[in-house]
Amino acid sequence: MDSLTDFASGKLQALEAQSLRRRLAPTRRLDGLWVERGGRRLLSFSCNDYLNLSHHPAVKRAAAEAALEYGAGAGASRLVTGDHPLLARLEARLARLKGTEAACLFGSGYLANVGVIPTLVGPGDLVLVDQLAHACIWAGAKLSGAEVAGFPHNDVDALAGLLAARRGGARRVLVATDGVFSMDGDLAPLDRLSALCREHDAWLMSDDAHGVGVLAGGRGSTAAFPGAHVPLQMGTLSKAIGGYGAYLCADQPVVDLLKTRARTLVYSTAPPPASIAAALAALDVIEAEPERVAAPLAKARAFTRALNLPPAQSAIVPVVIGEASAALQASRALEDQGFLVVAIRPPTVPAGTARLRVAFTAGHDDADVAGLAAAVRPFLEPRS
Numbered sequence: 374m375d376s377l378t379d380f381a382s383g384k385l386q387a388l389e390a391q392s393l394r395r396r397l398a399p400t401r402r403l404d405g406l407w408v409e410r411g412g413r414r415l416l417s418f419s420c421n422d423y424l425n426l427s428h429h430p431a432v433k434r435a436a437a438e439a440a441l442e443y444g445a446g447a448g449a450s451r452l453v454t455g456d457h458p459l460l461a462r463l464e465a466r467l468a469r470l471k472g473t474e475a476a477c478l479f480g481s482g483y484l485a486n487v488g489v490i491p492t493l494v495g496p497g498d499l500v501l502v503d504q505l506a507h508a509c510i511w512a513g514a515k516l517s518g519a520e521v522a523g524f525p526h527n528d529v530d531a532l533a534g535l536l537a538a539r540r541g542g543a544r545r546v547l548v549a550t551d552g553v554f555s556m557d558g559d560l561a562p563l564d565r566l567s568a569l570c571r572e573h574d575a576w577l578m579s580d581d582a583h584g585v586g587v588l589a590g591g592r593g594s595t596a597a598f599p600g601a602h603v604p605l606q607m608g609t610l611s612k613a614i615g616g617y618g619a620y621l622c623a624d625q626p627v628v629d630l631l632k633t634r635a636r637t638l639v640y641s642t643a644p645p646p647a648s649i650a651a652a653l654a655a656l657d658v659i660e661a662e663p664e665r666v667a668a669p670l671a672k673a674r675a676f677t678r679a680l681n682l683p684p685a686q687s688a689i690v691p692v693v694i695g696e697a698s699a700a701l702q703a704s705r706a707l708e709d710q711g712f713l714v715v716a717i718r719p720p721t722v723p724a725g726t727a728r729l730r731v732a733f734t735a736g737h738d739d740a741d742v743a744g745l746a747a748a749v750r751p752f753l754e755p756r757s
């Protein structure tokens with residue numbers, strides 16, 4: 374074997390030995406709720422399609438019609454010839470939803486975070502990141518060349534200490550956090566964070582991938598904290614909105630700067646028309662159907678009530694198991710009962726906190742939620 378193959382095989386073996394190797398599982402999503410996997414039909418609690426909009430007839434039709442009208446791809450980056458008319462329409466719509474002057478679309482959430490952060494900060498600056506924030510926030514922070522430090526999860530006092538100690542030594546400071554934490558389902562205290570950031574002239578950025586479409590009538594986690602001022606509101610089109618792509622909502626000059634400098638916008642092809650049209654249609658549904666928007670959180674709360682867990686704050690409920698191998702076993706046991714609840718393992722979550730991450734959607738009915746709670750209960754009982 375040559376050294377490359379050797380390296381890859383050795384690495385795979387080491388991961389396997391720790392129950393940390395991951396494998397793709399071909400999955401056919403039949404609708405927003407049921408999936409077919411390994412020849413079986415399973416009820417999914419692992420899709421982020423909180424409103425089941427990926428399979429909504431009007432959303433699918435909008436995507437298909439946009440592909441027929443504008444083509445399958447954008448053809449170039451936005452600054453060359455890829456700025457198709459749907460992009461500006463969706464940007465205006467998102468800015469209105471988020472209450473900002475403007476918005477900038479990106480190809481994905483990962484691309485947004487690794488594009489936005491290095492546009493705003495660099496060497497000589499400081500980025501403070503919640504320790505449980507999403508991997509692509511960390512990636513963007515590191516890529517920026519600024520100094521990067523984590524602060525303990527949702528610990529506003531610890532962040533205040535860091536700002537007091539280090540604000541003076543940095544030219545610009547960015548504080549970045551998930552609005553809804555992707556693996557824990559809890560909310561960042563955006564009201565207190567924003568007050569603190571203002572006090573220290575630090576720029577607060579929240580990633581609302583799991584809040585938009587779900588919280589505060591669909592407007593997301595920032596709107597759930599009416600007093601909060603979050604000047605950089607990032608979010609994705611890939612979860613409750615049911616498609617693919619992402620955005621940053623901010624003041625006009627910030628958006629204009631991104632459109633001329635963010636490397637993942639300048640050097641990457643514009644999102645395809647179908648994705649943007651799908652998002653526009655999804656926002657129509659979100660605005661027209663408040664009961665659909667309210668449903669995922671209500672289901673999650675029914676589940677936490679049934680199991681005596683702390684009340685859900687979003688559509689996501691973590692059931693922490695501990696070791697990676699035990700989480701995999703629990704996931705397999707649920708699958709045997711017809712439920713798809715994927716085990717989440719390190720490094721996605723800290724070592725020793727492998728978990729079942731349960732995601733509720735508008736389409737789960739009360740019996741589904743009760744059935745899953747009964748199936749999960751044995752894994753909550755103290756283990757000997």
Ligand SMILES: *Cc1c(COP(=O)(O)O)cnc(C)c1O
Binds near residue numbers: 581611619
């Ligand atoms: C999913 C997710 C992303 C990445 O978004 P994609 O559009 O899937 O690339 C970013 N941030 C958070 C918090 C996420 O959960």
